[in-house]
Amino acid sequence: LQRARHLLDGSELATEWIDWSLRLIAGNAPWLERLELSSPVGRRGEPATRSESWRRHAGRSPTAADLVRRLEGLAGRASELAHAMDFRFLYDESRALFSIGYQPTSHALDGSYYDLLASEARLASFIAVAKNEVPVEHWFRLGRTLTRAAGETALVSWSGSMFEYLMPALVMQSFPFTVLDRTYDGAVRRQIAYGAERGVPWGVSESAYNLRDAHQTYQYRAFGVPDLALKRGLGRDLVIAPYAAALASMIDAPRALANLAVLEQKGALGPYGFRDALDYTRPLPGRRYAVVGNYMAHHIGMGLVALTNALTAGTWPRRFHADALVRSAELLLHERVPRRLVLQEPQTARAEEALPDPELERPVVREVEEPGTAQPRVALLGHMPYTVMVSHCGSGYSRHEDLAITRWRADGTSDSTGQFCYVRDVSAGRVWSAAHQPVCAPADRYRALLATDRVTFDRSDGDIETRTEIAVVPADSAEVRRVTLTNNGSVPREIELTSYGEIVLAPPDADRAHPAFGSLFVETEWHEWCTAVTATRRPRSATERAVWCAHVVDSGRHRVGSVTCETDRSRFLGRGRSTRQPVALDRAGPLSGTTGAVLDPIFSLRTRVRLGPGQSASVGFTTLVSATRERVFELADRYHDSYAAHRALDLAWTSTQVELRELGISPAESAVFQELAGSLFFAEPSLCAPREELVRNRGAQPLLWAVGVSGDWPILLATIDSVDGLPTLSRLFAAHRYWRRRGMMVDLVVLNTHPPSYLQDLQEKITAAMFASSDS
Incomplete structure (x- = not known):
């Protein structure tokens, strides 16, 4: 407030206010070209009236008296600030309307105007008329087109949002039988009916929705009820904002509170209040909606003020109208419904504005139940700089920019190279793979699910069910492989998990040409504190960039014993053996722990879990890459956490949705592109x-x-x-x-x-x- 008051003392009020706001919020970012007229300029009461209330509650307490003095000082500064605000620079005298904003880069008014009475900006218009900054003609220049909504007459707004109708009502009194009073009731009734028609909770307003940008920030725009709005195309979206229902508590408190209870049951209520929205247009997989998880302080604040008004019979409007300046213009709010109505016919949803079928927005999953197909089917995960290809049998590559992290060969007949996880039932002595490769042991049930954000392998081997989920976190240049084991038997089981991958850290062509030579420059280390193996390639020239790789297993419940490692391929496979039957799987127990400048480097980590009857346990293996040793250790520590894999899988889904929308590709199209990718990798005969x-x-x-x-x-x-x-x-x-x-x-x-x-x-x-x- 002190900074704002100092600026208001200057001669260039408008310019300085805008410049200060831009510097404070975003450093003159392009998207801050407008200053909204829905400022809290009118949300104040007369200081003396509040002081009398404070003094009555303070009594004789010295502490309370000091607080009253401080609050009186704050109220005085707020009052000065509100009176000093001058919106005349936004007023277009030729139109008798306020522009929606000012563009500081061109020092010109925006070309659009607030021209409807049913707008959040009517509060600024009311104050401007009361302060005699603009003529009363402006108030009556605001559009008053009406519509029949839920059997009631209501003013039409631009987007049909609860915010446009009820935000000013937080402080402006509503007088019976007036056009605004009828509008409030009609708008809320129509919002309730609209929710019932769609079979969802009600309350539509401008809010965030389930779409994020590259910075994982939820996007924001106005949503509304089509037949309350002039704007077209609102029927395409169905986004429910809890704060809209809170605003409606001033009009119909019982229904609003019942609706908020329904929203709470659906997960909208969080530790800081109601989250911003439920998005029924862009639902999560397997659900009808997505909870938009951000909190907006001004939405929560409006909801609190509205609920206060509902509980106290309009405390804030009473305080607002106690101000002599407000009372001087109060007659403007007594406008009756005109006898001659200019009615807008309710909008009917056009074919192109129909709500999208949620099935078209959900990920398309390709399912393969037989590993022995004519040629591998693949999924491409992540995006540059870290990408992964996984076949339906579990083979594939991991790459960072132009470097191969693990060895892979495009051999459609064997399809046996890549990064794997071995599963060993210690008591029974059985060994199988988390997927099909490389052991190729027949499963009682096998299924590969290839989606755009992850690959999932499900298999059953006796009483043990194994689920493996693979996803990429490009922001960390990491891939996560979470293996979940379930014991469906009646006796406890100990299961040993062993990861395996052949380290390359070089361009794929160089590895194909000279694999043995390239392996000579790789060194490995074991770090017990984060249960990780690190590997780096010694530069062969001054121009060759450094690269570090880490392979981590997380900590978690049901673990037995310590994690052990192996980085020597010859010790792991043994003489004359292959990845199908390595010597390291001949018996249970720790791996040798060999590290250093081995001739043929791999990464392999072994951990053991104990499962009681009916129990499940998850183990996350993460491979990550960075340019520095320090960053690798930072990430290794992060993914050593037992919840890291869960977070990574959630983030992968969100990242994929952002990517597809940026590219303008539907989930169905991305599935087709992925299927075609497999044909290119392995030269599908029918396409050659x-x-x-x-x-x-x-x-x-x-x-x-x-x-x-x-x-x-x-x-x-x-x-x-x-x-x-x-x-x-x-x-x-x-x-x-x-x-x-x-x-x-x-x-x-x-x-x-x-x-x-x-x-x-x-x-x-x-x-x-x-x-x-x-x-x-």
Whole structure:
């Protein structure tokens, strides 16, 4: 308040106020081009009236008397600040309306105006008229179009939100039989009916919704009831804001409180009050809605003031109207419903404005129940810089930018390289994989679920059920593999889990060309305090960048004994053995703990859990990469926490939704792109050229360079001969962008077979479609 009062003493009031606000909040960020007129300028009472109330409660207590003096001083400063605010610089005299804001970058008013009485800005209009800053003509210039809502007459607002109708009513009295009084009642009744029609709790207003940007910040905009609004397209969304119901408690307290109780049952109430919204348009998988988990102080504050008014028969409006300035303009609020009505017909939802089918918004999961398919089916997880490919059998690669973290070979016949987890039933002596590879032991039941945000493997082996979930956290350059074991038997079981991956930390081509040579430069270490193995590649030149990798197992319940490690591949596999039957799995017990400059480095961690009958336990293995040793240890410590895997899986779903919306791709389309990726990795025969054509080929890879194709990556050829093929080609461009985002390099070659012409219409449209889908 002191800073604000100091600024108000200056000669350039408007400019200084705006500049101070921008510096305080966001350093002149582009999105802060407007200063809303819904400021709390009018939310005050006359200081003397409040002082009398405070003195009555203070009695003779010295402490209370001191508090009263301080509060009186604060009230005085607030009163001065409110009286000093001047909105005339926002007033357009030619229109007799307030602009919705001021653009400090161009020093000009915004081109849009508050021109409706049913608006949150009517509080600023009322104060401006009362202070004689604008003529009374302005009040009657505000639009008064009415609509029939739930059988009542109500003013139309721009977006049909509870905020527009009831925010000013927090402090402005409502007089019986007036147009505003009828509007409040009609708007709340229509909001209640709208919720009942949709089979959801009621209360629609501007709020956050279940869409986040790259910084994981919930997005925010106005939502409303279509037939209370002038704005079109509101029927596309269904987002319920608890604070809207709290505002309605001033109009219909019993129904509002009952509605808040329903919202509480649905998880809307949190430790700091009601969360901002329930989003029925963008639900969580397997649910009808998503809880938008942020809290907004001004929404919670409006709700508290509204509930106070409901409980005290309008304390805040009484205080507001005790001010002589407010009473001088009170007659404006006594406006009756006009005899001649200008009615807006209720909006009916158009086909393009219909609420989206939640099934279209939910992730599409590809299910594979038989590991022995003709060729592997794959899922691409994460996005640059950290990406993972996993096949339905459990093999695949992990990459950071252009470096392979673990060894992988594109062999569709064996499909046996990647990062794995072995499961050993200690008492029974049985060994199997968490997925199908590399042990390939037949399961009683096997299922792979390939989604865009994670891969899940479910299998049953006797009384033990194994579920493995794999997800990527690109922000940490980490992948998490959570293995959950369930004992369905009647006796306790001890289960040993052993992870395995062959360390590369080099470009995949370099590893394929000289795997043994590349392994000579890798050193490993064991760190018992965070149960992690770290590995780094010694630079061979001054230009080679440093890279550190860590493999961590988390701490948790039901663990037995200590975690042990192995980083020597020859000790783990044994002579003449493979990953299918390694010598390290011949018997239970600790691994050798070999570390250092081993000839053939791997990471392997072993831990044991004890499960009683019917019990379950989860173990999280995390692989992560960083440029520095310090950062690797920071992340290793984080993922050593037993809840880290759970948090990572939740974050992966949110990150994927953000990515798909940024790319303009639906979950169904992303599933198609992922399915096509498998065909490119393993050369699906049905999509390749006929064998007789391939036999006739006499060219070599250098011939591709002349047309800008490297030949190092899979090639996807698209042939087009007319504009009819442009929609399909556009989706291929979108797929190419999606694959690159997920670390899969593909050469997309477009062959235009349309006869040459001077205009080249088709070629120009192909080029336009290509640029429209590019990251640039």
